[in-house]
Amino acid sequence: MSDTTLRSATISVLVENESGVLARVIGLFSGRGYNIDNLTVAPVERDGSKSRITVVTRGTAMVIEQIKAQLDRLVPVYKVLDLSEGPHLARELALIKVLGTGEKRAEALRLADAFRARVIDATTESFTFELTGATDKLDAFLELMRPLGLAEVSRTGVAAIARGVKTIN
Amino acid sequence: MDGTIAAPELMNSGAEAVLRALKAQGVDVIFGYPGGAVLPLYDALFQQNEIKHILVRHEQAAVHAAEGYARSTGKVGVVLVTSGPGATNAVTGLVDALMDSIPLVCLSGQVPTHLIGNDAFQEADTTGITRPATKHNYLVKKSEDLVRVMHEAFLVARTGRPGPVLVDLPKDILIAPAPYREPGNAPHRSYNPRTEPDPRRIEEAVAMLKRAERPVIYAGGGVINAGPEAARLLIEFTRLTGFPITNTLMGLGAYPASDPLFVGMLGMHGTYEANLAMHGCDVMLNIGARFDDRVTGRLNAFSPNSKKIHADIDPASINKSVMVDVPIVGDALAVLKALIAAWKKDSTQPNRAALAQWWGQIDVWRAKDSLRFTQPRDPGSIIKPQYAIEQLYKATRGRETFITTEVGQHQMWAAQYFRFEKPNRWMTSGGLGTMGYGLPAAMGAQVAHPDALVIDIAGEASILMNIQEMGTLAQYRLPVKIFILNNQYMGMVRQWQELLHGSRYSSSYSEALPDFVKLAESFQAVGLRAEKVDDLDRVIAEMLAVDKPVIADICVDQKENVFPMIPSGAAHNEMLLGPEHKDTSGPAVSNEGMALV
Numbered sequence A: 001m002s003d004t005t006l007r008s009a010t011i012s013v014l015v016e017n018e019s020g021v022l023a024r025v026i027g028l029f030s031g032r033g034y035n036i037d038n039l040t041v042a043p044v045e046r047d048g049s050k051s052r053i054t055v056v057t058r059g060t061a062m063v064i065e066q067i068k069a070q071l072d073r074l075v076p077v078y079k080v081l082d083l084s085e086g087p088h089l090a091r092e093l094a095l096i097k098v099l100g101t102g103e104k105r106a107e108a109l110r111l112a113d114a115f116r117a118r119v120i121d122a123t124t125e126s127f128t129f130e131l132t133g134a135t136d137k138l139d140a141f142l143e144l145m146r147p148l149g150l151a152e153v154s155r156t157g158v159a160a161i162a163r164g165v166k167t168i169n
Numbered sequence B: 001m002d003g004t005i006a007a008p009e010l011m012n013s014g015a016e017a018v019l020r021a022l023k024a025q026g027v028d029v030i031f032g033y034p035g036g037a038v039l040p041l042y043d044a045l046f047q048q049n050e051i052k053h054i055l056v057r058h059e060q061a062a063v064h065a066a067e068g069y070a071r072s073t074g075k076v077g078v079v080l081v082t083s084g085p086g087a088t089n090a091v092t093g094l095v096d097a098l099m100d101s102i103p104l105v106c107l108s109g110q111v112p113t114h115l116i117g118n119d120a121f122q123e124a125d126t127t128g129i130t131r132p133a134t135k136h137n138y139l140v141k142k143s144e145d146l147v148r149v150m151h152e153a154f155l156v157a158r159t160g161r162p163g164p165v166l167v168d169l170p171k172d173i174l175i176a177p178a179p180y181r182e183p184g185n186a187p188h189r190s191y192n193p194r195t196e197p198d199p200r201r202i203e204e205a206v207a208m209l210k211r212a213e214r215p216v217i218y219a220g221g222g223v224i225n226a227g228p229e230a231a232r233l234l235i236e237f238t239r240l241t242g243f244p245i246t247n248t249l250m251g252l253g254a255y256p257a258s259d260p261l262f263v264g265m266l267g268m269h270g271t272y273e274a275n276l277a278m279h280g281c282d283v284m285l286n287i288g289a290r291f292d293d294r295v296t297g298r299l300n301a302f303s304p305n306s307k308k309i310h311a312d313i314d315p316a317s318i319n320k321s322v323m324v325d326v327p328i329v330g331d332a333l334a335v336l337k338a339l340i341a342a343w344k345k346d347s348t349q350p351n352r353a354a355l356a357q358w359w360g361q362i363d364v365w366r367a368k369d370s371l372r373f374t375q376p377r378d379p380g381s382i383i384k385p386q387y388a389i390e391q392l393y394k395a396t397r398g399r400e401t402f403i404t405t406e407v408g409q410h411q412m413w414a415a416q417y418f419r420f421e422k423p424n425r426w427m428t429s430g431g432l433g434t435m436g437y438g439l440p441a442a443m444g445a446q447v448a449h450p451d452a453l454v455i456d457i458a459g460e461a462s463i464l465m466n467i468q469e470m471g472t473l474a475q476y477r478l479p480v481k482i483f484i485l486n487n488q489y490m491g492m493v494r495q496w497q498e499l500l501h502g503s504r505y506s507s508s509y510s511e512a513l514p515d516f517v518k519l520a521e522s523f524q525a526v527g528l529r530a531e532k533v534d535d536l537d538r539v540i541a542e543m544l545a546v547d548k549p550v551i552a553d554i555c556v557d558q559k560e561n562v563f564p565m566i567p568s569g570a571a572h573n574e575m576l577l578g579p580e581h582k583d584t585s586g587p588a589v590s591n592e593g594m595a596l597v
């Protein structure tokens, strides 16, 4: 039968910025049993009339095609673009709070420097770092912070865009 | 349709603006039930004569009635319900219309905007509840948006793959003045379904069909949704090719049942020849059907050696469960037009010798006569349900007849033994399988076709699910005929219990039934009963002769099962033919099959 290997897909969806549109997209995923690994949404048009939703999902090639077709037929959807079909850039931002004193605290700061994480808040017992990068870079940094007093994380989720001249419009 | 042109005209109330939009959309009838939140609309309805309102007895029935109206006319059906319980009662009907791609607009009342979210009296999150139950829905929060949303709702309901659209109308929006604009024809901002097929795909399809040795055409409800002209072109194309054609449950009537190229319905209770042709074909052309699980049986054994062409208006229906070789996105009418033109243009000669051989094989399957049954004729014999449908069909032939059904064995017998020659004459709940669909759907069809014969072929269990609509029939003098195949069982449940659960008939006996004759009379209808084979034709004749609603209670063999049957999880070539064919082998159902419905 059809290929059963799973792949990850980063899909950008340009939608009319109306109430309920995010619920419609999320409801589609939950109602049809698709995965959402990561999701972001924000207005992108100057007048606030359109929003861009980026979903990272997983499935067989057939399921990914289904997801795109299902998204595309929602009434407020302008465009669906599967960024993972070509070269693209994906970034997220994380705010990371690390509590501690002494050597661990110093080590956290050294590692943050190596990862180009910025210190955006500090007390004598804490640092808050801001780190931007691909998901795996953020994951790696968080792993390193875990033994050093990682206390809290807030992540934005993935924003993604195609490389080169290609656009969603 | 949002790009409106002329300057707006201010209407005295939102309710008046709504009615004007309905009129502009060609609406002449709506099915509804009043309540506090929609009183302004009912007041506006009271003060005009162009739109007729049919007062149903339950909101679910309003939606099914609108479905019957829509399916029998090709127009958009319109429903009006109040907030809270009115809207929640409509949900089953909305999902039914969504599954069967029926164009509807449902207007629901809502508490005033300033009370939304306050748990106000009769408040429900109607757009939240109906989001997965509709093709699209709207909550109108500003008077300026009201008319645009109304026009847009009709556009969305009727174009692309049709479906139900709900517009939630807060009471203050219905009261406040609102600007009115006529519908424009600017394209929608984000919604632009494709209807014209890609010509390259059409050429590929024709090249494949011309070289086919064992072809089959499999047509579904999409052809009916595309309008009568699509059905006419389906006949033209099929005759041009000489290929065998089968219809889905939703597609019955898309191709005339009496035509020699028609091999009957396919699927779980389809004919032997239709299913074996699907199984053995080398090229399959699917137009407007969706490879539903009732049709395919076990997916990995479905038509294993064929190249598949799938034309559908909904890109999400293509490659959803069955991978196809030639996907064609387009409206069935446009696709058929293009196929006919391309077939004529392509100079390749079809392989007539192979086709003749294929027809030889199909005729052998046909000769099996898989729908054969035996009706004992001695006076006093019990009526076979198949025979009841066959006699009903014979008695109505030549009359303009619309058939609706409830859900169960009677539905399948109706599909097998009533023969449809034209589209839009057959209305059944295919996707959702909603018991209680048939009576209100018949009501809607009768409202649309006052002089036609409209019959609900029912089961004694299903009919009780919307029996209150007898009141609506009486009020509007709708002469709907309810033909109950009364087997005193939820027969379809009983059949599965017999075949798959060791004949343990758990809760499937229809206990404590009403006397349907007296029940009819209490609603000013005519009640008739046939208990023996010798009563049947007389009861049918009496039923057809009266110009009033009728319940005909036809007492049929309680133990009869629907055959042929492809058990769940089985393949087309693992069909059971039943006792008539001395095929009494139980179904070989796997554990996975047992989990399927």
Ligand SMILES: Cc1ncc(C[n+]2csc(CCOP(=O)(O)OP(=O)(O)O)c2C)c(N)n1
Binding pocket: B406, B407, B408, B409, B410, B411, B433, B434, B435, B458, B459, B460, B461, B462, B463, B485, B487, B489, B490, B491, B492, B493
């Ligand atoms: C609303 C609803 N509830 C339950 C079912 C499951 N169901 C399918 S057929 C059936 C029995 C129908 O009995 P009846 O109307 O007497 O028809 P018969 O099969 O006997 O012809 C049931 C309970 C359904 N389809 N719809």
Ligand SMILES: [Mg+2]
Binding pocket: B408, B459, B460, B461, B485, B486, B487, B488, B489, B490, B491
């Ligand atoms: Mg029954």
